[in-house]
Amino acid sequence: MDALEARGLAKVYQGHDREVRALDGVDLTVAKGRLFAFLGRNGAGKTTFIKIAATLLRPTAGEIFLFGDDVIREPRKARERIAMVPQEGRPWYHLTPREHIYEYLCVRGVSSATAKARADEMVEAMALGPFSQEPSFRLSGGQQQRTLVAMILATEAPFLFLDEPTLGMDPFARRQVWEVIRKAVQKGSTVLLTTHYLDEAEQLSEELAVVEAGKILYRGSPDALRARVGREVRLQFSGGFTPAELAGYGKVSSDRGRLTLLTGRAVVGELTQLALARGVEMTIGPVTLEEAFLELVGRSIEEEE
Amino acid sequence: MTAYTQMRAAARICYFNGLLPLWRSPILVMAVFLTPFSFLFFLFVIERSAGGDLLATGVVGGVLFTILFTGNGMLNDCAYLRLERQLQQVFVASPVRSFTYVLGMALSELAFAIPATVLFLGILDLVHPYGLGALAVLVAVLLLTWLMATTLGFLISTFFRQQREIWAIATLIFSVLSIIPPLFYPIAEIPQGYRWAAFLSPSTYSGQLAEWAVGLDRGSVTPGWLAAPGVDFGILLAVTLLFSVAAAFLARWRE
Numbered sequence: 001m002d003a004l005e006a007r008g009l010a011k012v013y014q015g016h017d018r019e020v021r022a023l024d025g026v027d028l029t030v031a032k033g034r035l036f037a038f039l040g041r042n043g044a045g046k047t048t049f050i051k052i053a054a055t056l057l058r059p060t061a062g063e064i065f066l067f068g069d070d071v072i073r074e075p076r077k078a079r080e081r082i083a084m085v086p087q088e089g090r091p092w093y094h095l096t097p098r099e100h101i102y103e104y105l106c107v108r109g110v111s112s113a114t115a116k117a118r119a120d121e122m123v124e125a126m127a128l129g130p131f132s133q134e135p136s137f138r139l140s141g142g143q144q145q146r147t148l149v150a151m152i153l154a155t156e157a158p159f160l161f162l163d164e165p166t167l168g169m170d171p172f173a174r175r176q177v178w179e180v181i182r183k184a185v186q187k188g189s190t191v192l193l194t195t196h197y198l199d200e201a202e203q204l205s206e207e208l209a210v211v212e213a214g215k216i217l218y219r220g221s222p223d224a225l226r227a228r229v230g231r232e233v234r235l236q237f238s239g240g241f242t243p244a245e246l247a248g249y250g251k252v253s254s255d256r257g258r259l260t261l262l263t264g265r266a267v268v269g270e271l272t273q274l275a276l277a278r279g280v281e282m283t284i285g286p287v288t289l290e291e292a293f294l295e296l297v298g299r300s301i302e303e304e305e
Numbered sequence: 306m307t308a309y310t311q312m313r314a315a316a317r318i319c320y321f322n323g324l325l326p327l328w329r330s331p332i333l334v335m336a337v338f339l340t341p342f343s344f345l346f347f348l349f350v351i352e353r354s355a356g357g358d359l360l361a362t363g364v365v366g367g368v369l370f371t372i373l374f375t376g377n378g379m380l381n382d383c384a385y386l387r388l389e390r391q392l393q394q395v396f397v398a399s400p401v402r403s404f405t406y407v408l409g410m411a412l413s414e415l416a417f418a419i420p421a422t423v424l425f426l427g428i429l430d431l432v433h434p435y436g437l438g439a440l441a442v443l444v445a446v447l448l449l450t451w452l453m454a455t456t457l458g459f460l461i462s463t464f465f466r467q468q469r470e471i472w473a474i475a476t477l478i479f480s481v482l483s484i485i486p487p488l489f490y491p492i493a494e495i496p497q498g499y500r501w502a503a504f505l506s507p508s509t510y511s512g513q514l515a516e517w518a519v520g521l522d523r524g525s526v527t528p529g530w531l532a533a534p535g536v537d538f539g540i541l542l543a544v545t546l547l548f549s550v551a552a553a554f555l556a557r558w559r560e
Contacts, residue, residue, distance in 0.1 A: 054398040057560050076402075080306075084398035089391035094326045103321045107409075108399055109310040135329075152395070161398065 001068055003159055003190035004030040004053060009062035010214075011048050022048040023059070024214035030207075032067075035181065035191040037205035039198070039293060045214040046194040047087055047163055053192065054084045054161045066159060083108075083157035085165045087194075089148050093137040097128045097147040100136070104151045122154040125180045127173070142169040149177055153184055160184060162193045166200060178203055198290035210293060212300050226292045231262040234287050235271060240280030251295070262287055262295070311405040318409025322382075323416030337374070338421035341367035344489050359490060361433035365515045366489030368425040372447050373508055375414035376454025377479035383410055383462035384471040394560075403558040411455035422447065435519040442518035446541070450511040453545040454482070456552040463557040481506065488512040491521075507544040510537040 011023040023045045030036040038046045051057040053064055055075040063070070069077040091100050101122050105115035123132045126146055136144050149165045162181070166174040174197070181204060185191055195201055201208055202222050210218040210225070218225055226232070231250050237259045246252045249271065250263030261271075268284065275282040306314070327333055348363040387393035396406045426443070429435065435443075461478065465471050486506040487495060492513070495503055503509045517534045 051560065054394075055559065056394055056397050079398065080400045082398050084395065086391035086394045089395065090389070092321070092390070092392070094329055095321060099321065099325075103317055104395070106317045107314040107396075107401055109306040109314065155399075 001032065002029040002065075003032040003034070004028070004064070004066055004192065006049070006053070006064045007062055009049065009052060009064055010060045011045075011052065011057070012060045021214050023052075023062075025062070026211070026214070026216055028209060028216060028219070030190060030192060032190055033185065033188055034207060035185050035193065035205050037201035037208035038192060038194045038211060039201055039208055040194075040211040041297060042196075044211045046211055048214075049211070050084070050161050050163050050192060050194060054082055055079055056084075081158040082161065083152045083155040083159075084161040085149050085152045085163055087163040088167070089145075091136040091144050091147045091151070094135050096131075096133050096135055097139075097143075097150065098123055098132045100147050100151045101154045105154055108155060110155075118154045118156070122150045122180075125176070125183070126150045127176050142173055145169055146173055146177065150180075153180055156184070156187060156189065158189060160189050160191045162191060164194055164196065166195070166197065174200065198288065198293055202289045210296055212297050217300055218296055222289050225296065226287050226289060229262065229287055229292045229295045230264075231287055232265055233263055233268055234285050234291065235261045235263060235268070236283045237261070237275065238281040240275065240278045262291060306400045306402075311402055314401055315405045315409040315412060318406065319412035319416060322410065323413025327416055327420075333417060334420045337371060337417050338424060340374070341370040341421070341425070344370070344484075348489060361429065361519070361521055362491050362516065363489050364425055364429040364432055365512070365519065365521065368422055368429065368443070368447065369450060369488045369508065369511050369515060370483045371418050371421045371425060372450045373454050373483040373511075374479060375411070375418050375451050376458035376482070377475050378414040378417060379411060379455040379458030380462045380475040380478070381458075381471060382414070383459050384465060384468060387462070388466065388468050388471075397559060403556070404553070407456070407459050407552065407556075410459065411451070414455055414458075415451055418451075429519065433519060433521070439518045439520065443515055446511055446514045446518065446538075449541050449545050450508070453507060453511075453541070453548050454479075456545070456548040460548065460552040460556045482508045486512065491516075507541060510541040510544075513537045514541065 006026055006028045009023050009026040009028075010021070013020040013022055026045070026049060038049065040046045048057065052059050053066065053071060055071055055078055058072065064072060066078040067081060071078045095103065098119050101119040102115045105118060106112060110118070123129055126149070128143075128146060128150060131139055131143060136147055139147065145166070145168050149162070152160065152162070165181075166177050169177065178200065181191060181193075193201070193204065205222065207219070207221055208225070209216050218228065237246075239257055239259075241259055243252045243254055243259060246259060246261050249267050250261050253260045263271075272282065345363050345367050348359055352359050383393065393406070426440070457478075458475075461474060462471065465474065486509045487503050488508060488511075492500060492503055492509070514534055514537045517537070
């Protein structure tokens with residue numbers, strides 16, 4: 001049985017003078033015990049999907065099941081097995097990080113002893129120790145976000161919804177959170193994650209979906225998404241070429257004098273010779289998930305227009 | 306979660322959302338106490354210069370104002386946690402029932418109000434001594450009033466999407482419920498022809514019952530059938546039930 005299954009999920013918001021179709025017939029399954037990333041531009045429909053799956057919002061049409069339970073008709077059953085980090089959430093101003101974890105676990109029916117043990121464990125794992133006794137109003141934005149994520153991950157709920165969980169965190173803190181998320185998956189939780197950090201999706205997820213204008217554009221592994229772009233290599237040149245010269249080799253973009261070319265492996269040798277001949281600095285690497293995402297979504301936008 | 310764990314959850318919400326901030330910031334108690342005490346102070350000054358006898362009624366008004374303002378706190382806090390902190394969502398996506406959350410929040414508002422309420426009850430005993438029987442009736446009236454105010458507060462909080470609107474609507478509703486009706490002054494002060502308007506506010510029934518409980522003379526100003534405390538109690542109970550049912554079925558627990 002899949003952990004999550006959505007069929008024909010649609011959500012239409014009534015705007016001031018128009019209808020906004022946030023989700024447009026989304027079909028999606030997430031396998032049990034997997035970390036699934038949901039990617040998309042702002043307003044693409046990611047949060048709407050998560051809100052529906054986490055019983056916060058009713059869809060306009062379609063069906064959605066969590067571990068076989070009907071989320072729309074029996075939300076209480078689904079709620080027994082979920083926890084959610086909301087987008088742009090903030091903790092209680094007067095509680096310390098440790099209190100957040102302990103109190104929320106107690107509220108969810110976890111015994112006091114277990115709550116205490118998990119709070120200690122999570123404070124350690126998320127490196128909250130140095131400020132674990134500080135009320136959250138004294139913490140930075142990133143530390144507050146970490147507190148909220150720790151509170152939710154400590155639930156060890158079978159299904160975790162993480163809506164942009166590392167928003168505003170520094171790179172060290174993000175890596176700590178990634179580690180705790182990986183451990184949650186190892187322990188058996190299924191995670192549905194939305195993020196705008198493509199490196200995060202690449203690091204964490206085995207499978208992802210790209211949503212655009214309420215529709216799933218792509219669903220599969222990060223590697224397959226990169227392969228779909230049709231170009232495996234990214235070459236960067238510090239000048240020395242014009243975009244027109246490189247256009248014949250692949251997709252060229254320019255940023256403050258630096259040219260980036262997404263191309264196939266076959267032409268790397270030829271371009272390296274050219275760069276050497278012109279004395280141009282050239283770097284080579286694989287196409288990133290971000291580039292594949294931009295290519296995929298960009299193409300979809302062009303087709304729409 | 307079982308019924309027991311739901312009740313335990315409500316108690317924990319009351320603890321960390323009400324008792325803990327109260328313990329850490331005692332100034333919050335002063336804030337709750339100050340507004341009704343200011344009214345009482347003005348009443349005292351006016352009474353002394355005008356030679357009236359309103360102080361005991363005013364103290365009863367202070368007690369009721371403090372409890373009614375738990376509704377104002379509920380409206381503001383629930384909206385704030387939902388709109389500004391996204392924390393109601395954390396409870397929706399969990400085994401915690403809406404009833405548990407609302408009870409926990411309402412109890413935490415009560416925790417804020419209790420110190421000022423006890424102080425006002427003490428002052429009342431000084432200016433107008435009352436017995437234990439009267440205290441029991443007063444407590445019952447105060448509990449009903451708290452339930453009415455907090456369920457109304459939660460219900461309204463769920464319909465707004467902007468915190469700025471909430472501040473305005475909360476002030477409007479709870480000022481109309483607690484300052485304008487005859488709580489700080491006897492209903493007899495309202496001209497006969499307009500007295501019916503006072504009975505449109507459910508807090509008037511709380512006031513009438515509280516004054517009756519401590520033996521304050523209401524005179525024969527209350528018309529006909531409304532004079533009976535049983536009728537006041539029945540109406541207050543009915544309104545409280547109405548607000549509770551409305552909160553259970555009409556409030557937007559989800560988005």
